Amino acid sequence: MRRLLSLSFAFIFVALPAFALQQPPSPPEGFVPASSVPGQEQLPAAPLVIIAYAVVWLLVLGYLWSIWSRLTQAERELADVSRRLATGQRR
Amino acid sequence: MTKLFTPLLIVTAALFAYAPFAIQNAPYESTMGLVQKIFYFHVPAWIAMFLAAMVCGIAGAIVIFAGRKDADRVAQAAAELAVVFGLMGLITGPLWGRKAWGVWWQWDARLTSALVMWLVFVAYLLLRKYGGAGSEKLSAVLALFGMANVPFVYWSVNVWRTVHPKTSVVMTLEPSMGIPFLLCSLAFVGLFAVLLAARVRLETVRGSVDELYLSLED
Numbered sequence: 001m002r003r004l005l006s007l008s009f010a011f012i013f014v015a016l017p018a019f020a021l022q023q024p025p026s027p028p029e030g031f032v033p034a035s036s037v038p039g040q041e042q043l044p045a046a047p048l049v050i051i052a053y054a055v056v057w058l059l060v061l062g063y064l065w066s067i068w069s070r071l072t073q074a075e076r077e078l079a080d081v082s083r084r085l086a087t088g089q090r091r
Numbered sequence: 092m093t094k095l096f097t098p099l100l101i102v103t104a105a106l107f108a109y110a111p112f113a114i115q116n117a118p119y120e121s122t123m124g125l126v127q128k129i130f131y132f133h134v135p136a137w138i139a140m141f142l143a144a145m146v147c148g149i150a151g152a153i154v155i156f157a158g159r160k161d162a163d164r165v166a167q168a169a170a171e172l173a174v175v176f177g178l179m180g181l182i183t184g185p186l187w188g189r190k191a192w193g194v195w196w197q198w199d200a201r202l203t204s205a206l207v208m209w210l211v212f213v214a215y216l217l218l219r220k221y222g223g224a225g226s227e228k229l230s231a232v233l234a235l236f237g238m239a240n241v242p243f244v245y246w247s248v249n250v251w252r253t254v255h256p257k258t259s260v261v262m263t264l265e266p267s268m269g270i271p272f273l274l275c276s277l278a279f280v281g282l283f284a285v286l287l288a289a290r291v292r293l294e295t296v297r298g299s300v301d302e303l304y305l306s307l308e309d
Contacts, residue, residue, distance in 0.1 A: 045126035045190050052129045052183040056136065060282065063175050067289050074296040081303040 096288050103281030110278055113271035120268075126190040129183050131271055134261065135279035136179035137205075141241050142283055143173035144208065147215070148238020151231035163227050164298065166234055168290035170215040172283060173237070177209035192254050200251035201244065208240040 110131070120127035150166035153159055184202070185195040196202065211233060218230045248257045264272060 043190055045124055048126055048186045048190055049128055052186045053132060055182045055186075056132050056179050059175060059179055063286065067286070067293060071289070071293045071296065074293060074300060078296055078300050078303065081300055081307060085303055085307050 096285070099281055099288075100285050103278060103285055106274060106278035106281060110271075110275050113274050117271040118265075118267050123191050126187055129187040131275045132279075133180060133183040133187060134272070135276040136176050136183065138276055139279040139283040140173055140176035140180055140209075141245070142280065143169045143176055143287075144212065144237050144241050146287070147173055147212070147234045148241075151234030151238070154231040155228060155235075160298065163231070164291050164294035165287075166231060167219060167294055168287055170212050170219075170230075170234060170237075171290060172286055173212040174209065174216060175286075176279075176283070177205075177212065181206065181209060188254075197254050199253040199255065200247040201253045201255040204240065204244045204247050208237060208244055211237040211240060 114128055114131045117128065117131070119125060147166050147169035150162040150169060153162035154166060184205075188197070189195050215230050215233045215237065218226050218233060222229065245258065247253065248255050249259075261272070
């Protein structure tokens with residue numbers, strides 16, 4: 001019993017601090033080169049290509065719509081002013 | 092131009108309809124793979140932008156030296172097109188660069204000068220919108236500066252060290268890549284002409300409205 005107690009005390013006061021003082025495994029000093037990029041980290045090209053083409057199409061269609069609506073408005077205004085001028089009406 | 096408009100519109104629409112098939116059939120580039128296919132719309136968008144910048148600059152010179160109103164309408168239309176096509180190039184470029192270079196943007200000679208040129212035409216439009224009466228000549232000078240940027244932007248890749256591919260890439264294309272590229276370039280040039288004609292028509296109608304308002308006031 002006495003031996004067991006002395007072994008326990010020895011473990012608590014000598015072995016445990018020794019374990020506590022033990023350094024964690026040190027990280028590598030620099031970057032470790034890899035032969036290839038991990039699969040999950042490779043940037044897929046397809047979404048970039050799809051976005052690029054979608055942006056171009058949206059810009060073309062949006063600009064066409066913009067010209068068409070501005071032209072319709074201007075032609076309506078032209079017809080309106082022409083009519084008022086023909087009837088001799090002022091603004 | 093009115094007679095040419097409809098056939099040009101049909102040809103341009105046909106070219107754009109066929110473009111996706113031509114691009115799909117074009118081979119992949121050996122190092123960049125799929126993402127290189129952005130090239131088929133990215134470079135033609137810049138070709139159209141350069142064209143718009145030159146038309147705007149030449150029309151601006153006519154406004155400065157001859158004071159012609161029709162040239163001012165063309166300059167205004169071309170400046171807007173320069174902004175639209177430039178925006179296409181400025182969006183598609185970083186999408187390509189993110190995969191090819193690992194970054195969205197690089198402050199090198201080509202990318203920076205292209206951005207500055209685009210900003211010159213944005214400034215032109217802002218000046219026309221908020222500059223008030225008499226801003227025509229001032230904005231025409233700005234258009235000349237915008238046009239002067241074109242050779243700098245084009246040659247920048249050959250003169251300065253940059254991550255961007257050199258201009259020789261286009262001239263050395265294999266026919267399997269060169270033909271789809273030519274087709275897309277023609278489509279964008281056709282689109283530029285169609286949009287320019289429509290935009291000039293808008294300015295002409297607006298000019299007529301202003302003249303009628305003036306005669307209504309008299």
